[in-house]
């Protein structure tokens with residue numbers, strides 16, 4: 322079924338759209354976005370690490386944890402990340418005032434991103450923004466603790482954001498040639514994220530002939546623990562419609578279009594110059610129907626952009642749950658069966674919360690104070706689905722207290738067997754914890770608007786250097802960059818089975834060197850610290866929550882120590 326929405330033109334001013342880059346990975350993503358010169362949005366960098374912050378191209382920057390980490394990173398400790406964020410809450414809230422859409426880009430697994438992202442998302446929601454999170458998940462070889470930290474943050478973000486798009490760094494190998502290094506893989510990931518954000522901005526921010534709304538975007542991206550399917554193609558001249566579609570389907574995140582056959586909702590956006598004809602649109606949509614299931618919900622938008630000249634561009638956005646991507650059947654990933662799959666072992670942690678998540682203190686949200694949000698009408702799929710639709714109470718954004726409650730429940734709900742069975746990709750699936758669907762909400766049409774009609778430009782060079790990441794690899798025994806990516810003969814690209822096999826090898830190798838850490842128990846302060854935060858004392862216990870665990874050493878540095886306490890062996 323194709324939905325056309327011919328509602329009023331929808332202009333959202335650039336000043337009401339903010340792209341936030343949080344932490345080191347977020348800064349790199351923002352860098353890419355800045356290089357691609359995204360118009361129609363303002364850029365804000367948030368980081369504990371002052372050097373990375375200073376180097377960032379974003380116009381607006383806020384240092385997190387000025388008193389706490391004193392300009393250094395958190396050394397991979399999300400608790401420090403949270404505290405640092407809470408210290409800067411006032412400034413961040415100020416920067417997010419009046420925003421209609423906030424894109425939050427971050428890498429999960431470290432301290433700043435994992436600790437601060439849920440709080441940033443909460444603040445943005447409290448300020449009335451529609452929050453789309455783009456988060457990367459760590460490589461397997463980065464170790465179990467980082468994966469757990471990333472999982473914890475992801476669970477929180479699934480509740481706190483409106484739409485959550487994850488990019489698994491393990492899959493980023495698919496975007497680069499086998500002989501290329503980790504920098505290229507990161508740069509390719511950052512480019513993909515930048516392209517996705519550009520496409521989303523083009524879809525929902527720019528006025529079009531047939532508009533796509535935020536609610537449409539929500540339904541396209543509305544699966545938890547999902548991999549974003551994204552493709553865009555452009556062509557001109559004769560047969561430009563078919564060529565543009567072919568180019569879009571060839572995008573790596575669509576696996577030549579094959580992944581679309583499992584999609585439930587696909588968002589399609591066409592953009593062309595004055596010469597764009599109805600016949601071309603029809604032709605293109607007919608061709609696309611061959612690649613998506615008959616029952617798929619196809620949301621369609623189109624815009625005339627005189628700057629496109631003779632070009633026609635198509636953007637496809639959808640999401641698939643990771644279960645499908647790792648070989649499950651569609652039935653096995655429906656909300657019903659997903660629940661029943663796990664219910665015998667793990668209860669949905671958020672279903673235990675039988676009271677509306679209360680608002681207390683300045684760091685919490687009062688749902689009544691989110692004026693622009695309302696429930697979205699249920700679609701066909703939801704009507705067939707006996708799983709309870711989230712109630713308005715479910716749509717309440719938790720306070721930091723509530724997030725802590727959820728975390729405690731989450732930790733309790735873990736199957737103890739999981740800890741022993743982590744060494745293979747399949748066993749990892751067992752460990753996955755269920756988490757609540759992001760609530761379905763809809764933003765009203767903006768009441769005032771200023772046009773931002775400039776055409777998009779796209780930069781295609783991959784030139785981001787990411788030296789910071791290498792300093793954070795978990796231990797000297799970790800395979801080095803060359804080993805990880807250079808297994809294949811020169812010039813050959815990897816296929817999926819190669820990638821999976823290699824991941825399993827890396828996993829198995831790393832299980833031997835990874836310390837068996839306890840699941841981190843995430844503590845979130847019930848009240849944010851006041852502006853005058855006392856200094857954290859590390860003298861007696863410099864390893865903090867990692868005290869007593871095997872050190873996570875890389876290149877002579879113990880990564881569990883905050884950076885300003887690390888001593889590098891000469």
Ligand SMILES: Nc1nc2c(ncn2[C@@H]2O[C@H](COP(=O)(O)OP(=O)(O)OP(=O)(O)O)[C@@H](O)[C@H]2O)c(=O)[nH]1
Nearest residue numbers: 344345346349394395397428431432433434459510
């Ligand atoms: N796609 C992508 N992922 C990255 C990049 N840099 C780091 N990552 C991933 O993001 C995770 C978090 O790393 P950072 O963002 O550097 O850490 P942080 O959030 O700033 O936290 P601390 O440095 O510990 O305070 C890493 O474990 C990597 O998996 C990048 O440039 N691109």
